[in-house]
Amino acid sequence: MVALASCVAPEQKPAPAPRPAPPPPPAALPAAPPQQDWRDVPVTPGDWSWRGTAGQSSIAQYGTPGQTAVFALRCDLSTRNIVFSRGGLAPTPNAAMSFTTSYGSFAYTGANGGGQPPAIVAQASARDPHMDQIAFSRGRFLVDVAGQPRLVLPAWPEVARVIQDCRS
Numbered sequence: 001m002v003a004l005a006s007c008v009a010p011e012q013k014p015a016p017a018p019r020p021a022p023p024p025p026p027a028a029l030p031a032a033p034p035q036q037d038w039r040d041v042p043v044t045p046g047d048w049s050w051r052g053t054a055g056q057s058s059i060a061q062y063g064t065p066g067q068t069a070v071f072a073l074r075c076d077l078s079t080r081n082i083v084f085s086r087g088g089l090a091p092t093p094n095a096a097m098s099f100t101t102s103y104g105s106f107a108y109t110g111a112n113g114g115g116q117p118p119a120i121v122a123q124a125s126a127r128d129p130h131m132d133q134i135a136f137s138r139g140r141f142l143v144d145v146a147g148q149p150r151l152v153l154p155a156w157p158e159v160a161r162v163i164q165d166c167r168s
Contacts, residue, residue, distance in 0.1 A: 038100055038142055044151045046070060048158040058165035060158035062151075068117055071143060071151055073159065075166035081123045082131060082166055084143075085113060090120045091147040097122040098144040099130065101137035101155075106130050110145060120145050126166035135160035 045064055052058035052075075059074035072085045084097060090112050097110035097120060113121030124130065134141050135155065143151040 038152075039102070039138075039140065041142075041150075041152050043140060043154055044070060048154070048156045050158040050161055052162075052165060058162045060162045062153055071153060073162050075126065075162050076123070077166065080126050080166055082126050082128075082163060083121060083123045084108070084110075085119045085121050086143060086145065086148070086151065087117055088120055088145065088148040089118050090145060095120065095145055095147075098142075099134060100142040100144070101130075101133040102139075102141075103133040103137065106133075120148070126163055131163045135163050 044062070046062050047065065048060055048062050050058070050060045057075065057077065059072060061069035061072040063069035063071070068087060070087050074083050074085075075081075076083050086097070090110055093111060095110045096107040098105060098107040108122040108124050110120045110122035113119045137155045140152055140154050143153060
């Protein structure tokens with residue numbers, strides 16, 4: 001009997017369950033378009049010009065010579081406000097005129113100002129600290145109004161002159 005007991009096959013362990021196949025790699029998404037830094041966007045074609053009379057008015061306009069200015073800022077001496085004006089029509093009665101400078105972004109409420117050609121107008125106190133951010137932005141600043149092309153404007157001395165004239 002002992003001899004027979006030694007002939008019995010050893011007990012077999014069940015085979016391990018097959019490992020599940022690894023999940024397939026996720027489908028590759030199309031590459032996102034590279035984000036262009038606003039400081040690398042080309043400047044809107046044109047130049048700044050300034051005109052004014054001491055103690056009466058001061059205005060800086062940006063555009064191509066011989067064409068209507070695309071942006072302007074002027075000092076309203078009676079209120080000591082800077083009035084911003086850009087060509088176009090506001091999409092809503094209280095559209096934001098947004099500015100981006102090397103110091104940050106901010107906005108003022110804009111509205112259609114009438115006139116020919118039409119313009120979107122916003123204003124701020126000449127003493128508003130954002131005026132310094134526009135005047136001293138590193139090389140350029142942006143002006144955005146929904147539904148209008150973005151303006152990339154150089155921060156030239158004409159801008160600072162209008163602001164300073166309004167503060168004096």
